Amino acid sequence: MGKQINVALIGNPNTGKTSVFNLLTGLNQQVGNYPGITVEKKEGICKLPRNVKAHILDLPGTYSLNASSLDENVVIELLLNKNDKDYPDVAVVVSDVENLKRNLLLFTQIKDLEIPTILVINMADRMSRKGISLDIPELEKQLKTRIALVSARKKSGIEELKEHILNYRHISTEPCLNASVMDPTYFDKLRNAFPNQSLYKLWLVITQDVNFGNLNRNSIDNKQDFRTKDESTLKKMQQKETILRYQFINGVLKQAMSVDVNAAKGLRANFDRILTHKVWGYVIFFSILLLIFQAIYDWSSYPMDFIDDSFVVLSELVKQNFPAGDFTNLVAEGIIPGLGGIVIFIPQIAFLFLFISILEESGYMSRVVFLMDRTMRKFGLSGKSVVPLVSGTACAIPAVMASRNIEDWKERLITILVVPFTTCSARLPVYLIIIALVIPDRSFLGFNLQGLTLMLLYLLGFFMAIFAAWVLHKMLQIKSKSYFVIEMPNYKMPILKNVGINVLEKTKSFVVGAGKIILAISIILWVLASYGPGDEFDNAESIVQEKFSETYLPQEELDNKIASYKLQHSYIGNIGKAIEPAVAPLGYDWKIGIAIVSSFAAREVFVGTLATIYSVGSDEEETIKARMSSEVNPILGGPLFTFASGVSLLLFYAFAMQCMSTLAIVKRETNTWKWPVLQLVAMTGIAYIAALAAFQALS
């Protein structure tokens, strides 16, 4: 066993940092969260020569050590805290050869923390095309570091990087820029007050609101012989620091880098002319959206049908091959259908992330943000809200997380609050079964009525999100310094491996995250439906047999009668009866009431619950559908599922906030229960009123 070297991978966004990480670790990586926050923590193990292993931590992309987001805070907190178990022995800063000047800003800051720092210059394959030549030995001398010239695309330079990591002890820890030149007297006082700390580290503690160890902003403020300055002066000094750093970098690059402008060829301008065009830009964007929806709802239906059928078969197999009893029933009727309900979403989620990661890797997403910003701003959103709103059509959870790069707090908050209105894939099974029940399968002006209804529901979700954003924009009195900066990266061919790993990871985290909840709910439901209080439940069999002793019933029908009698008197039946008065005005009976209540955990539970309640052994759509269409409205008589009650249910599901995981994520992202509670109350209120109005008007 060799010793492990702790390596932190740091870099600006769009430098191919993740490609370098993937090359170093291969599939030997895992993704988690930093404790208490939802920032992704990616780490992996890399085998170095001579049997040494390196633990690689891929830190969130950041432009500098002046944090403006949660993700960036993570970087600073780690680099300032020597006691953190992940504190790096060596930092690897990844830069893009085309943006070297800007990328070096972060490099010089990290170097000034006196951590051994290696510089990776990535995308070396583009140098000749861009007419760039570098004097590496000169750069190494000036920056006091070791440099690895890497091409993640061509997989070159990685061995050199590993060699540098192995020999990190030989890298100088001398800073690039002496921080005290910003204001010598101020920094002299600081040095005297804290003689044991690195000056630049102290400066970061003063200017950032982060915690590290026992030293923080207040403890510096409270030191008697040292007073820090007011915000505005500090900001001016940070500005001065940035200017000084660029002066240093310009000086270095003047000697070590030359660009032959004539040799530079770029497709950027040509692509941009079309993709950000006033008309064509939008046409292309909406065509891509259409393609994504096509993939999510059409192409993925094949694997989804296959998954659905497989789980039905699996459930049957368990029933037939295991000894009959409570445990077998729990597995076959509770757990397997529950798991099936999660697994079925994998194709859709995977397709969505496939498209999103291709759009992001290629650099196109920034163009969409650019095109949409002004329109979105009218509704209190940002151009950057487009990504969450599109992701929301798969699942609100990654969508809420994708809002993190919106700088403006008010715009970000509104995005988070309205994202759950977009039609997520969990609503799809509910929509499909109700549409099949109440909308005729006829064509209207050449379009299928059922398909048209589904499309209307998507549009409804989207417009409701936009409308709610507009209302919140007018109502919320949040003063925030609104600014918006987005990098427009160069167009790149997406690297297949990166896209693949991303899709794999995102899908996995959805399945595990949502899976736990759905599994738990389906077990609870099964228990509540399978047991009941009192004699009526226990003696259901004899009661029903007595009731029908006069008339002849085939065994199968008798069994169904017994099952439904049992259900009515089970725990869940009792709960259902209790809430029936609340849902009756919407046109529902107690069974739908139960399905709605249980789907507050997750919408897709609705179909599964009805399947369990209607005592149908399998989740197969036809059988549930047949059952549902024969249900009778307990108050009004006549079929339960009419056009009126169907539309009412569709509207309820379109607007109601029924997803515990989303609420939990919103709580974590906004750091208070106030916003998720508002979401729950407001959305469900709107849903109730809309469903009530629809049923009363139509019936």
Next chain:
Amino acid sequence: MSKTIADLKRGQRGIIKEFSAEVIPLKLLEMGCLPGNEVELVQMAPFRDPLYLNINGSHLAIRKETALNIQIEILP
């Protein structure tokens, strides 16, 4: 009348002049928007907002309200 980035025409260049620290986010400075650097308007969205710029080799987009705060000297 002093000109700002918002006055640039597509393809036109200018040199960034001094600006007041209060109104410009630090992130913009870090991305290379510093006095003395050259800025080119690459593309604009409808209604000239946001603006897609090339500042000293860095390609980025900012909103018009920010652009109005950055004074420049337009190059012929």
